[in-house]
Amino acid sequence: xxxxxxxxxxxxxxxxxxxxxxxxxxxxxxxxxxxxxxxxxxxxxxxxxxxxxxxxxxxxxxxxxxxxxxxxxxxxxxxxxxxxxxxxxxxxxxxxxxxxxxxxxxxxxxxx
Numbered sequence: 001x002x003x004x005x006x007x008x009x010x011x012x013x014x015x016x017x018x019x020x021x022x023x024x025x026x027x028x029x030x031x032x033x034x035x036x037x038x039x040x041x042x043x044x045x046x047x048x049x050x051x052x053x054x055x056x057x058x059x060x061x062x063x064x065x066x067x068x069x070x071x072x073x074x075x076x077x078x079x080x081x082x083x084x085x086x087x088x089x090x091x092x093x094x095x096x097x098x099x100x101x102x103x104x105x106x107x108x109x110x111x112x
Contacts, residue, residue, distance in 0.1 A: 061093045062107040070106040
């Protein structure tokens, strides 16, 4: 019969010259780590853009893939296409877009 042996102790290796360093915490939105002054402009962190609730609603519409792709098409045309296809897009988006006080281009227009 085979005897029970301690394989972990037999093959235990020690590496020399390597020290374990703790990773420094990275700055992210809501973290307590301070940012260097180069990343702060106008006394506000650059982690979040300044936009209102209307633009936030339109950005959420842009990011929702249920209404089809948003590249190469205006927000209003995308909303109308989704409505024609029976996808039931939010009525608030239509009222904002037809009001004319918001950007008609999608979030990704000019970035990709």
